[in-house]
Amino acid sequence: MTDRPETTRVNIYGREYSIRGEGDPAYIAEIAHFLDMRMRQMTENIAMTSTAKVAILASLNITDELFTKTRQLEEMEDSHQMFLSGLADKINDVLTPEDSSTGHSVPVLHERERVSTASSDSPPIFHKSAPGSSKDQP
Numbered sequence: 001m002t003d004r005p006e007t008t009r010v011n012i013y014g015r016e017y018s019i020r021g022e023g024d025p026a027y028i029a030e031i032a033h034f035l036d037m038r039m040r041q042m043t044e045n046i047a048m049t050s051t052a053k054v055a056i057l058a059s060l061n062i063t064d065e066l067f068t069k070t071r072q073l074e075e076m077e078d079s080h081q082m083f084l085s086g087l088a089d090k091i092n093d094v095l096t097p098e099d100s101s102t103g104h105s106v107p108v109l110h111e112r113e114r115v116s117t118a119s120s121d122s123p124p125i126f127h128k129s130a131p132g133s134s135k136d137q138p
Helices: 025-042 051-095 111-117
Strands: 006-012 015-021
Touching (some): 006 025
């Protein structure tokens, strides 16, 4: 038994096409409709007789939008990365306070040191054992 890709019939710029693919037929119809609308927009104010020219112009416009959105997304990702780096620096500054008399960083206690200095009245938040080792080991 073979799984044949489903065929979806669409109408683009007055011509019917059979699109065979593994995508959702509703999605294929949606993008075909989008292309049809773009091609029709190209000819709203200008009479063009060549379907190929209309298709090329619509493709160029769609590609331009894709490139513009990709560039905007990359810029936004860079901006977010810079923001996150700034937050990480601020967190590190808070976790490693400076000694005001010497200007040197005061070391922050590690998890194991916090456990060993915790009051015996309250249970420790962290266990002394490393991940994967027995909790009974000191």
